[in-house]
Amino acid sequence: MNFKHILAVLMLSLFSMGVAQAAGSPIHEDYTALLAASDKMLEAAKAKDITAFTTSASEASDIAKDQGNKGNSPRLQRISTKLKQAKKAAKGGDFTLATSLTEEARVEMNKPDTKPTFGGTTEGGGRQGMFGEY
Numbered sequence: 770m771n772f773k774h775i776l777a778v779l780m781l782s783l784f785s786m787g788v789a790q791a792a793g794s795p796i797h798e799d800y801t802a803l804l805a806a807s808d809k810m811l812e813a814a815k816a817k818d819i820t821a822f823t824t825s826a827s828e829a830s831d832i833a834k835d836q837g838n839k840g841n842s843p844r845l846q847r848i849s850t851k852l853k854q855a856k857k858a859a860k861g862g863d864f865t866l867a868t869s870l871t872e873e874a875r876v877e878m879n880k881p882d883t884k885p886t887f888g889g890t891t892e893g894g895g896r897q898g899m900f901g902e903y
Contacts, residue, residue: 798836798842798844798845798882800848800878800879802832803829803832803833803836803848803874803878804875804878804879806825806826806828806829806832807825807829807852807871807874807875807878809821809825809828810822810825810826810829810852810855810867810871811868811871811872813825813859814859814864814867814868814871815868817864819859819860819862822856822859822864822867823856823859823860826852826853826855826856826859827856829852830849830852830853830856833845833848833849833852834849837849844877844880847874847877848874848877848878851870851871851873851874851877852870852871852874854870855867855868855870855871855874858870
């Protein structure tokens with residue numbers, strides 16, 4: 770009976786370490802489909818075509834929703850918000866604002882993935898301590 774308890778504790782501790790490792794790894798997302806949709810949005814904005822812009826924006830919104838179902842990403846939420854704002858601006862006829870919002874979303878999509886800081890104060894690492902960086 771005692772051996773079963775020890776074995777259960779070891780198994781649970783190994784499982785929890787695996788979950789902590791998975792939660793700390795950076796998210797690698799593929800934005801190629803969203804970049805293609807945003808290219809269509811920019812072309813429609815240059816042509817000042819409201820219907821083409823809204824259909825491209827709806828397509829981009831659907832792609833973002835599908836990617837959001839696979840994982841919860843703060844970057845994807847920011848991108849999706851910018852694209853929705855751009856769609857609303859284009860419906861109102863303000864193509865300069867729609868273009869700038871789409872460009873901001875593209876900048877967010879093109880940002881490189883960074884390592885998590887785990888509460889540290891420096892980019893990609895921890896804090897400087899008595900025994901080095903941790």
